Structure formats: C-alpha cells, structure tokens
Amino acid sequence: MIRMLLRVLGRDHARPVRRTVALMTVTAIAEGLSYALLVPVLRALFGGDPADDPADALPWLTAFGGAVAIYAVLRYLSDLFGFRAGTTLLRGMYHRLGDHLARLPLGWYGGGRVGEVSVLASQGVLETMGVIAHLLAPYISAFVTPVTIVGVMLAFNWQLGLAALVAVPLVAAVQIRTGRSMAAGDADRHERDTEATGRVIEYLQAQPVLRAGGRSVQRFALLDDALRELQRASRRTVLSVLPGMIGSTLVVQAVFTALLVLGAHLALGGSIGVAEVLTILVLAARCADPVLSLADMGGKLRSARSELTRLEALLRTEPLPEAPEPIQPVGHGLELESVAFRHGDRAVFDGLSLSVPEGRRLAVVGPSGAGKSTLLQLIARFHDVDAGAVRVGGVDVRAMSTETLMSRLAIVFQDVYLFDGTIEDNVRLGRPDATEAELRAAAGAARLDEVIERLPGGWAANVGEGGALLSGGERQRVSIARALLKDAPIVLLDEVTSALDPVNEAAVHEGVERLMAGRTVVMVAHRMRTVRRADRIAFLEGGRIVEEGTHDELLDRGGRYADFWHASLTPAAQD
Template identity: 50%
Template sequence: MIRRLFTALGPEHDRALRRMLGLLTAAAVLQGAAFVLLVPALRELLGGAPDRAWPWVIALAVLWIGFAAVNFTATLAGFGTGANLSRDLHHRIGDKVAQLPLAWFTADRLGGLGRLATERVIAIMGVPAHLLRQLVDATVTPLVVVLAMFLFDWRLAVAMAVAAVAVGLVYRIAGRRMQAADRDADRIHADAAGRIVEFARAQPVLRAFGRTVEGHSALDAALAAQHGAGRRMLRAGIPGVVGLGFVAQAAFVVLLAMGTYLALDGSLGAAELIALLVLAARFVEPVMLIAELGGALRVAENALSEINALLATETLPEPEESRATCGVDVELDGVRLGYDGTPVLDGLSMRVPRGGMTALVGPSGAGKTTVIKLIARFFDPDAGAVRVGGVDVRELRTEDLTSLISVVFQDVYLFDGTVLDNVRVGRPDATDEEVRAAARAARVDDIAERLPGGWDAPVGEGGSRLSGGERQRISIARALLKDTPIVLLDEPTAALDAENEHALQQAVSALSRDRTVLVVAHRLNTLREADHIVVLHGGRAVEEGVHDELLARDGRYAHYWRERSRARGWRLVARA
C-alpha cells in the first residue's frame, strides 16, 4: 500500500512522505523499546532489590517522553500529508481527465469517476492521517518486541515469531477476499450512481409516457445489487476479523502456557514471567488492531489502485514541439475508425478547402459527428491521417491545435453562471464589449433581454433556465468570440426557430468568408449556401462537389435533396 501511496502522490511529495514514515517508524521503535524496558524494570521491582529498578524507570521515562514528542510531530505530519494528498489528488485527477481522449468517457466509467473523485479520495485521505500510523505501530512495535524477546528467552521469542507468521498468513488470505469484494462493490456502486442520474434525467420522458412506476425497475435493480454488494463485503470481512482475533488470542494463550511451564520448570523466574507476559500482551494488542483495520486497509489499497490506474491511463501522445502548419485547410486521408468493433469510417478521404463553408451530408450513423471529433482530436483514428494545414494533428500540441479550431455541437453544456460568463468561455481575456458583440451576432442579446438581470442573469446548472435553441446560440457565440481560423459546426441551427435560424446562417456565412468552416448539415438552406458538399455513406465519401453539380449527377445527394424537400412540405391535417 505504501508503494501505491507514493505513486498516487507523485515524486514532488516523496520527501514529505518519507519524512512522515521516518517519524512514524521512529515513534514505533521508541514505543517498542519502552515496552522492552518494562521487563528489566519489573524484574528488579518484583525481585529482591527494588532500588536497582530506578535506572530502568528513568530510562523508561526518557523513552516515553521521546516517543510522545516524535509521535506528536508524526501525527501533525500525517494530518498535513492527508490534507495535501486530498488537494493534490483532486488536481491530478482533474488534469488527467482533461487529457483523456473522448472515447474513454463511456457511460459505465462516468459514475465510477464521480465516486473515485469523492469517496475514494476521502478514503485515501485517511491513510496518512490515521491508517498509516496505526499500520506502522501494528507492525514495527511487535517486531521490536519479538527481537527483544530473544534477549530474555529464545523459546518465547520463537513462539512469538511463529504467531507473527500465522497472523500474516491469515491477514493475507482474508485480505484477498475483502479486496475482491470491494472491487465488485465499487463497480456496482458506480452503476447505481449512473442509474440514479439516468432516472433523474429521464423524468420528462417517463412522466410523458406514464412510466413513473415501471421506470423505477432499472434503478431498483441497481440499488438491490448495491445492497447485495454491501452484504458480500461484510461476509468477506467478518472471517478475517474473527480469524485474526482468534490467532492473536491463541498466541497469547500459548505464550501464557509456555511461560507458566517454564516458570514451574524452574528455568524462568516468577518476576521475569510477569514481565515477559506484559511484553507478550503488547505483542498481541497491535495484532488485534490489524484485525480491526484490515477492512479499511484493503478498501484504501483498492482506492489507491484505482486512482493509480486512472493516472496511468494512456493519453493521446503529443510532440515536444508542434510542426508549423501551412494554411488552415483540413484533410482526412484513408481514415478508419470504429466503436467497440463496429466500423464507422472505412477508408474515408475528403478535403475541407480553406476559406469556405463545406457541408457534410449523410444518413444517421454515417460518421458525420465522428469526423468533427477527429479533426478536433478528441481521439485518434485506427488508421489513416487527419491533417490541418498539411500537418497531421498528432504532430500538433493540444494547445496549438485548439488555438486553430472552434467546435459547436448539438449537445451544449452551460456552466452555472451568467449569460455573459458562459459566452466568455470562448475567450476568457475578452472585453465585455467583445463578448457582447459576439453574443449579438449569435442573437444572444434576445436571451439577455428576456431574462431578469439581462447579461448578468444566471442560466442555471447545465443551462436549465434556457431552451435548447438558446443554449445552442450561446455555444455559437462562444465560437464567434474565440475567433479561430477553423470552425466546426455540428448542425448548429437544428434547435432554432426560423427567424433565428436565418440570423445564424448569416453569421455562419460571414465566418466562411475568411475561415475554414465545416458544418454537419441537414437544413436545405445550409446545403444551398455551402461552397463545397461532401456526401458520406458506408464510412466513405461517395460524392463531392457544389449543390447544382451534385443535383445534376442524380446520385445520393440528389436523392437526399428530394426527400428533404418533400419532407419540408409535410403538414399535420385534422381528420374529420
């Protein structure tokens, strides 16, 4: 566990952790030595010359004062290290999460990540503050006692050593069961957390279809599994506690029986027997402590293993220095990519010319959004290359690539701040006037006028106070404020009314005059105004060209255009 703790803290905390361990070990050694001195002190006190016990009593007092001083310093260091550990672990987890590829964030991992950053970090925080001190006491002090016992009676010392080995074996066997049960419980707890969030988010759908009762079934199953996992953890932990307690008590009984036999045999004095039994009791006490701490130690070990596994997760490789780009055109060359073994892009080659608007068209599941994410390098392709300005995105540092690209997705998340704060995310150092100018271009000023408080009105967690179209307008305002040479738009007008759709199309047209714009398009107006159109089908680009040219070919694009035009004229008619 200590090795995992060093890994989790990082090399910058090695010195502080080693100092704390040194203090804890020194305190445990002083405590063990003080208990050892009880033997000669009691032997003299219970013998024929009590006056000769004074030197031992004085030495014992000096050791206890030294132990108190060192233990106080070690305790302060433990609490300080625990606080630093909690803070730094949250920072390290946050930094790591920000570097992980988007493909890592699957639904089953999100609940586990939340638990990792809360319960698991709190569990580890208690390691240096509490568990580590008790663990060192429970191992170093008995070791000192066993070694000292050889100075007084080798037979009792051997019996203690055998008992120590037995305790170690029982602890190891019980620990494996506890560790496996805790890992299983962690997986189930993460699933239950995800089900709770899912149930809360699905309330509008469940109530709309009258599934307020049946909708509980998945959550009920997850909570029942969580309850079962807790019971399994208890069943796994109790045998270890009972087993260690039994071994410890049995060891003391054996030592008592051996000591009594040796005393009756005449090879051990009564005073020495009492002193050695005091020493044996001090040997058994930490063993009982290990039995009580066993479950907590295993949970902490699992927590350290999980956090270290997260920190060791491979991120997208980056070069030391970015290659210089030449222009801002975008190219995909023979790109292949699949999700969970299902291919999405199969040798896709396409080009997004500089200084114009390219529309990406295709049926659902054709990989349009995947193309956007590949260009932004949320993950890397399985094969092929994605180039920006003639340079593979894998040869650009993240900050250099993101300085070239703005992305607007259909699913927009807003932070729990004001309208102005959420637009400013696009460029935090922008002035208020620059933020408002970008917001007006995206028609966010209409939102500010509607809300009490105007630009300083809170949008709620996730933008809960705004409609989907309003959240999307704020997202577009962010992209306008960032003012990058490449803009990637995943159907930005999908959730807007006709008036605002027209206004945003004007803004996109203005962007495309001097920028490279790639837009996933379904709206007919967007397709008609595009400078270049790429049609995806079967993971490949099957057609490329301008609107009139593609219509004349009478291929997939022409078919798509006719179907969309026909759907545009649909009306709901009341039947008599």
C-alpha cells in the same frame, strides 16, 4: 501498496512519503522498545527477593516515563508529518490528475467516463490520500510495535520470546487469506454499487416517462434488482471479513494462553521468577490490541488500494502524443487523405479523402451512423486516425501543437455545455483577454444581447450547471457568441439548429452566418435545407464520400443525395 502509491504520486512527491513512512516506523520501534523498561520496573516491584527495595524501581520508572515522553514526541511528529504529507499530496494529486485529464484525447470522454472520473476524482482521491494521513501510522504501528516487543521478549527469555514469535506467521497467514477472499468481494461490491448508482440516476431521469405511463407510485424493477444485488454483495463482503477477525482473535488468545502456560511451567521449575512471567504477559497483552486491529485496518486499506488501482489505470492512459518540434501551419485549408479510423470494433472510415479550400464551406450529409460528427472530431484531433492524415494549413494535425491547432478552430456542436457561472464568464472562454467592446459585438452578432436584456442580472445572470437555467436556443447563442469572440479562421459546425423552435432557429441561423463569413467551414447537416449555404456538399456513407458537388449538381445526378433531399421535402419529414 506503498510502491503503488509512490508510482501514482510520481517522483516529485515520493520523497515526503518515504520520510513519513520512515518516521512512523521509528516511532513504532520506539514504542516497542519503551516497554522493555517495564522488565526492571516489575522485577524491582515483584522480584520476591527480601533484599529488593521497591524504591529501586523509581529510576526505572523515571526512565520509562522519559521513553514514553520521547515516544509521544515522535508520535506527534509522525502524525503531523502524516497530515501535512496527506494534504500536500492531495493537492499535488489533484493537479497531476487535472493535468493528465487535460492531455487525454477528447474522444476518450465518452460513455460512462465522465461519471467514472467524477467519482474517482472526488471519493477515490480522498480515500487514497487519506491513507497517508489516517491509516498509515496505525497500520505500521500494528505491525512494527508487536514485532519489536517480540524482539524484547526474545532478548529477555528466548523460550517465551520464541513462543510469542509463532504468532507472527500465523497472523500473517490469516491476514493474507482474508485479504484474498475479500478482494473478490470488494470488486463485486464496487461493480454492484456502480450499477445501483446508475439505476438510481436512471430512475430519476425517467420520472416524466414513468408518470406519463401512470407508474409514478409503482416500484421500478430494474432499480429494485440493482439494490437487491448490492445488498447481497454487501452481505458477502461482511461475511468475508468474519474469518479474518475470528481467526486473528483465536490466534492471539491461543498464543497468550500458551505464554501463560509456558511461563507458569518455567516459574514452577525455577527457571524464571514471577516478576518475569508477569512482565511477559504484560508485553503480550500490549501486542494484542494492534494485532486485533489489523483486520479492520486491512479492510480499509484494501478499499483504498482498489481506488488506487483505478487511479493508476487512469494515469496510465496514454494521451495523444505531442510533436517534439511542432510545425506552424500556413493558411487555413483542410484536407483528409486516405483516412482510416476505427472506434472500438467498428470501422468508421476506410480510405476517406476530401479537401476544403481556405475560405470555403463544405456541408457533410448522410444517414445516421455514417460518421459525420466523427469527421469533425478527427479534424479537431479528438482522436488520432489509424491511417492516412488530417491536415490543417498543409500540416498534419499530429505535427502541430495542441494549442496551435485549437487556436485555429471554433467549434459549435449540437449539444452545448456551459459552465456554472455567468453568461459573461461563458462567453469570455472564447478569448479571456477580449475587450468590453469586442464582447458586446460578439453578443450582438449572435443575437445573445436579446437574451441578456430579458434575463434578470443581464451579463451577470447565472446559467446553472451545464447551462440548465437557459433554454436550448439561448445556450446555442452563448456558444456562437463564444465562437465569434474567439475569431478563429476555421469553423466546425455540428447541426446547431436541429432541436430549436422557429424563433431561436432564425436567431441562431443569423449568428451562424456571421460566424461563417470569410472562414473555412465544415458543417454537418441533419436538416437538408441548411446545406444550400455550402459551396460544396459531400455525401458520406459506408465510411467513404460517395457523392460530392454543389447542391444543383447532386440533384441533377439523381443519386443518394437527391433521395435524401426529396425525402426531406415530404410532409412527414417537415413535421
């Protein structure tokens, strides 16, 4: 596990971990060696020779006290180093994880990724870094100290030491077997835990539907099943621990009994004295506690190792490659040439080609699932294409830096996410160094000033997590103001008015018109009446552009676009 931990931490943080592990190992050895001084102490006290004076034990007791004091200092330092290393590495791990997440393609964040990363970045990182601060020292001590004590026994009496040494492979075998049996149980429990968490969230989100159906007080079968499976998995996990705990206890008790019998036999035969037997039993008893604690610590370490494995898998996810010598684009035109792209097992595009001259507007329409939003994501390089090229200003997006590409794009999607902060904080994300006048101008152009005037707190009004304290239309106005403030030459729009009321729709349309003025625009249209603002329209279907032209040209052809247009004029579509 230490090797995996060092891989995850990276080279910059490997050295303090090695120093901490070395100090903890030295501390455990010092603890074991200090017990060697009990031999002359007990021999002086219980040697049985009339010539022995109990006062002779005083120097050895003093030496024993000194050894314990040295051990205490080492233990203090090792624990201190452990805590410091844990907190330092925790901060470093968060920085490394954050830097890595910032470099992953935006298309990677889909499905259950956000929840998975959220749990891993909180519970997972804390649990794995807590190993260094809380578990590493007692775990090393539980291994090294008993082995050192066994070495002391061997030096003192090879027969009794050899008998004690038998416990080492037996305990190791029990721990290995228990670990293997628990590994499958831990994985199953994690899977059931994830499933149950998802069902709890689903149950909470489904409350409006459940209550509308008159089922607000009834049990939710899917949630009950998930919790029942979690209970069974937890029971299996607990049961898988029992053999290891019982096995370790039996081994320790059996070895201690064997030492007692062997010591009595040797003492009766005159090979050793009673004091020596007593010393061996004291040392053996000191070995018992850390050995018995291995089962409990082993379970915690296995849990941390599981989190560490998931963390390592995340850090091994390859980010989009950056060009070693980035090229600066010239102009702001867009071009997609013979683009092929697969999402999982599904081919989204196959030989897609289109271009948008600088300063012109292209509307992309088509049936659901045609890949309209994916087209915008490829232009913004949320994903890399499998074949062909996406060019901005005549330069392949893979040949320019991410900062250069993002500085040329203003993106307004249908689903707007706002950070938990003030309205001003969220608008300034477009350009943090904007002046107060530029900020107010962008808000006015997006008609966000109307929202600010009626909100308590104005610009300082908190939007809540994800913008939950604002309506959908108000969130869109914040998003458009942010894009206007950024003042990027290329605008990507994913139908931003499809779920707005008439008042907000009119305000957002006005803001979008100002945002598009003089810029290169690609808009995905779900409402057909919005496409008339485009210079050109592309109809996307089956991963290809099947029709392209102006609104009037496409209507005259009577093809797929004309069918979509006429369908949008029906009363059902208008509703």
